[in-house]
Amino acid sequence: MDIILASGSPRRRELLERAQLDFSLLSVDIDETQYDNELPKDYIERMVATKADAAIQQLNDSIATNKDEFAEQLLILTSDTIGVLADGQTVLVKPTDREHAYSMWQQMSDNVHEVWTAVQASQVSLLPKDTNTANHKHMFQVVNQQKITERTEVSFIPLTAEMMSEYWDSSEPADKAGGYGIQGLGAAWVSRINGSYTNVVGLPLAQTLALIKEMREMGAEPINSPKIDG
Numbered sequence: 001m002d003i004i005l006a007s008g009s010p011r012r013r014e015l016l017e018r019a020q021l022d023f024s025l026l027s028v029d030i031d032e033t034q035y036d037n038e039l040p041k042d043y044i045e046r047m048v049a050t051k052a053d054a055a056i057q058q059l060n061d062s063i064a065t066n067k068d069e070f071a072e073q074l075l076i077l078t079s080d081t082i083g084v085l086a087d088g089q090t091v092l093v094k095p096t097d098r099e100h101a102y103s104m105w106q107q108m109s110d111n112v113h114e115v116w117t118a119v120q121a122s123q124v125s126l127l128p129k130d131t132n133t134a135n136h137k138h139m140f141q142v143v144n145q146q147k148i149t150e151r152t153e154v155s156f157i158p159l160t161a162e163m164m165s166e167y168w169d170s171s172e173p174a175d176k177a178g179g180y181g182i183q184g185l186g187a188a189w190v191s192r193i194n195g196s197y198t199n200v201v202g203l204p205l206a207q208t209l210a211l212i213k214e215m216r217e218m219g220a221e222p223i224n225s226p227k228i229d230g
Helices: 010-018 040-069 098-108 161-169 185-189 197-201 205-219
Strands: 002-005 073-085 112-128 138-156 190-194
Touching: 002 010, 010 197, 010 205, 040 073, 040 112, 040 138, 073 098, 073 205, 098 161, 112 197, 112 205, 138 197, 138 205, 161 185, 185 190, 197 205
Parallel strands: 002 073
Antiparallel strands: 073 112, 112 138, 138 190
């Protein structure tokens, strides 16, 4: 079963490459705005589901002209990472500007937060769009989905205004949840972690590989009257 990583994150790509996994890339663009009063768990699970829907839609839009290029079964991986403050409610996302980054960092300074990553694996098969009519157009449809969420506790040292200013000017924080990268200059702010390091980078690698293995084993079984979501 061919694997597609539906993500533009270079960190997730690099982690899967380290595991010597064969996969293709598909970048998806969705609205990542958190709803008012939306809990972190609900938000992150909605993100990976929405990314999966967008990826499947892109694939189906391409079928008309490129049908022969696709395998009949695909495994689509979607992932989303957020930080969550100790209150369990406040979500730390990618900073929109310097002021937003400073606001998050001040709350994380000399404190503990968690990094949550949700990973969804969607097995899709190329099936007739409608078996009850003369319409024999095929499209990718979901036959199985599994989802995991990993949490890692991260402790920060006390941060000064000078430290925050220098870090923002490095340009590293701009595209990272919580505005820092543990694999880069942001490592200097981390006093300790409790849990998966790769989760803080952006993808819990061991857990994701176990999920892929499980989905591949399930995908090897014959599909009988698959349940189609949506």
